[in-house]
Amino acid sequence: MADVSRLDRARPWAARLAPALVGLVLGVLALWPALGPGFALRYDMVFVPDPPIPAFPPESGGFPRAVPSDLVVALLSSVLPGQIVQKAILLGIFVLAATGAAALVPGERRAARLVAAAFYAWNVYLAQRLLLGQWALLLGYAGLPWAVRAVTRAGVWRTVLALLPAAVGGFQAMLVSAMAVVPVAGRRAPRALLAVAVLSLPWLVPALGSAAVTDPAGVRAFAPRADGPLGTLGSLLTLGGVWNSGATVPGQETWWSALVRLAVAVAAVSGYALLARERDGGGRPAYWGGLAVASVAGLVVACAGAFLPGVVEALVGLWPGFGPLRDGQLYLAPFALLQAVGLAEVTARLSPAIRPGMLVLPLLVLPTFAMGAFGRLVAAEYPPDWPGVQRIVDADPAPGALLTLPWGAYRAFGWNGGRVVLDPAVKLFQRRVVWNDGLSVGLGDGRTLTLATEDPLARRVGAVLAGTGPLTGPLAEEGISHVLIQRSNENLFRSRLPGARLVFAGQDLLLFRL
Incomplete structure (x- = not known):
């Protein structure tokens, strides 16, 4: 009898921990090549070994996109190795997303909770944004x-605590939230809006005081695009449609993948609609109407860039x-959550024999997200040139900014x-780094927009x-x-720096002092 009693007490804990375990397993499966020694470096995801504590307000004249995320990473990296910080953040995104989605499903629906956890932690939206390197946005998503x-x-402090991941992520994460x-x-919207505004101050204040400009041409450059055979609208309905073709998951463009994802999306939205009806005698969830409004609003914003630029x-x-x-x-995040909860409702209405199989449905729909999207997200170690240059520049007491060349934002x-x-x-x-933040984006028709x-x-x-x-x-x-200067571009710039002193010459980098 004592053993049975201990088992009964252990079951609630196992049910509570199960979504976190699902998130952790999915995170390891998706990030496995990136969990080795070194840093996962891809598009906007840049972690460095010993990041400096950034100035506040930011010295850069551009918009504060990395505020306060860079500060948080720098503080954590002063205690733990930078690569451990990155891996913990990335795995934390999967765990936080899975447990949060599960928390929106009644506790007695254990299989449905796990399905919501699995879908929200394994879908096209999360995969594409991860492959774009937008980990800070994904903190808000999670x-x-x-x-x-x-x-x-109705708890303002509970709301503030729940918004902290988005606050760390910065402006995109907070806008999505x-x-x-x-x-x-609903009626508590003023208090919620106040919490969002206060937590946004670290990036909002420097943004309002910035002299930066935004090029309207970026609307067409960053507009959603078709990433499969269903067109732009079909891609958005299945949580895809990201503007960068380099962020698509292998095989995502195939007919079978697109049709299966569309079928899942239709089922999930239908399941969410069923939640409007009475559920177990308790009525529809308190978040039902608001999340539906947010999902529609996100779809409208996404479609506006594509169809009404x-x-x-x-x-x-x-x-x-x-x-x-x-x-x-990126504003499809609420729609992804709606689909996760809706798919959980569909699961709850299936026979008990079928429900466990629904847990692997997200994996079957998007199998190539595994293993770093088949090698697209892999850890790499910085060559010794980088810490060497860092020590020289940081030890120089003379004022002035550092210019990084070639004149482009991204490197390969x-x-x-x-x-x-x-x-x-x-x-x-x-010190301040001057770089070209005017991006060049391929438009898909062979043209490049700068x-x-x-x-x-x-x-x-x-x-x-x-x-x-x-x-x-x-x-x-x-x-x-x-x-x-990147060593491969030495011939383009060295002759144009007469009188500059070469203070470092490595295999990959050259450093000049003016």
Whole structure:
């Protein structure tokens, strides 16, 4: 009898821990190649070994996209190795997402809770944003179900706590969270909006004081696109449609994958509609209407960029603060949560014999997300040139900014397997780094669209580089004290730096002191 009693007491704990275990298993499965020694470096995901504590407000004249995420990473990396910090954050996203989605499903529906956990932690939206390197946005995505749950329970401090992952993630994470939290709050919307506003101050204050500009042309560059045979709208309904073809999951463009994902999406939305009816005598969930509104709003924003780009361009031209609307696909996060809860409702209405099989449905729908999307997300170690240059620059007491060349935001290093990544120099040094934040984006028809640079200083430096004369004097006049050049571009720039002193010459990098 004692053994039976202990078993009965253990079951509730096992049920509570099961969603976290599902999230952890899925995280390990998706990130396995990235969990080895080194850092996973891909597109916007740039972690460095010893990141400096960034200045506040940010010294860069561009929009504060990495605020306060860079600060949190730097503080954690002062206690733990940087690569451990990155791996913990990435795994934490999967665990937080799975447990949050499960928490929105009644506890007695154990199989349904696990299905919600699995779907929310393994879908096209999460996969594409991870392959874009947008881990900070995914912090908000992972915390979204917890925020939705908290705001329905009338506890302001509970809401603030649930919004902390999004607050760490910064502006995109908080905007996605606000889109869901405010309509779900209903009559308590003013308090929810106040919590969002206060937690947004670290990025909102420098953003409002920034002299950065937003190029309206970015609306067409970052508009959702078809990533399969179902067109742009079909891609959005199945949680895809990201603008960067390099962020798609292998095999995602096939007919069988697209049709299966569409069937799951239809079933999930139908299941969510069934929640409007009375559920186990307790009525529909408190979040039902608000999450539905947020999902529709997210779809409208995404579709506007694809089908009504002129409207979004007019808004961006009117005020740079509308710039976040350019990448409309990211606002599908509430729709992903709606589908997770809806699929759980479908599961609960199936026979008990079938329910366990629903747990592996997300894996069967998107099997190639496993193993770092078949090798697209892999850990790599920095060559010794990078910490060597970092020590030299940080030890130099002279003021001035560092210019990183070639004049482009992204690099494809051989030591990183040729994977495209934001220049690590922008995260590496204690002094201000000047870089080209005007992105070049392929439009899918063979054309390339180059956006205007946001940072006023970067615009002036770009004009200097576009000339043909010596660079040393004009760069010094702009406050540049160091120039870091990728070794493969030595011939393009070294002859234009007369009088500059070469202070480091490595296999990968050259460092000049003006």
